[in-house]
Amino acid sequence: xxxxxxxxxxxxxxxxxxxxxxxxxxxxxxxxxxxxxxxxxxxxxxxxxxxxxxxxxxxxxxxxxxxxxxxxxxxxxxxxxxxxxxxxxxxxxxxxxxxxxxxxxxxxxxx
Amino acid sequence: xxxxxxxxxxxxxxxxxxxxxxxxxxxxxxxxxxxxxxxxxxxxxxxxxxxxxxxxxxxxxxxxxxxxxxxxxxxxxxxxxxxxxxxxxxxxxxxxxxxxxxxxxxxxxxxxxxxxx
Numbered sequence: 276x277x278x279x280x281x282x283x284x285x286x287x288x289x290x291x292x293x294x295x296x297x298x299x300x301x302x303x304x305x306x307x308x309x310x311x312x313x314x315x316x317x318x319x320x321x322x323x324x325x326x327x328x329x330x331x332x333x334x335x336x337x338x339x340x341x342x343x344x345x346x347x348x349x350x351x352x353x354x355x356x357x358x359x360x361x362x363x364x365x366x367x368x369x370x371x372x373x374x375x376x377x378x379x380x381x382x383x384x385x386x
Numbered sequence: 387x388x389x390x391x392x393x394x395x396x397x398x399x400x401x402x403x404x405x406x407x408x409x410x411x412x413x414x415x416x417x418x419x420x421x422x423x424x425x426x427x428x429x430x431x432x433x434x435x436x437x438x439x440x441x442x443x444x445x446x447x448x449x450x451x452x453x454x455x456x457x458x459x460x461x462x463x464x465x466x467x468x469x470x471x472x473x474x475x476x477x478x479x480x481x482x483x484x485x486x487x488x489x490x491x492x493x494x495x496x497x498x499x500x501x502x503x
Contacts, residue, residue: 317496319480326489326490378428
């Protein structure tokens, strides 16, 4: 069974710093990997989707990479802002309905 | 992308009662998914709601506890039956993107936060 791990579980950084969130998965046979943002008590907002054939995707200050062979993905956030404070989840799709979520990294950006 | 509306956004319920959560999508979708997120945990798939057929439940989830309806391609409901405090969670509705090309990107509603006393 696919297992998805996110490290660190929590992270605090001062405003303006660049930061990297990590996601690892145990089975490299995936269709895609998706990064989400979740604000407290709310639903998930899709940030970036990387197909299994892709190496990275970029959207604004966000850049996600995928190394399928090593079972890793990173989410890079440039010039962090207090509004970036949230929990970031990665999810790996292993089949039509099989989406495996990590437990998330809770990010706090300090003004 | 898809715009997903869920009702209620939150509720406080008594043990032994049932609550129905509604999910409305702004476009027709083949499959809708229901997830549960228990406090401090990540998301777990409850079931896939298929239009015109019974929902497909994941291991550990049964129809008697979580009956699902899917009357058309834009709407689904999830009922949490005979609730106990262990059912306190955020329940989330999700669909795959409807725009071409179909990338398999998933979109989520705002969630329904349920507290059972």
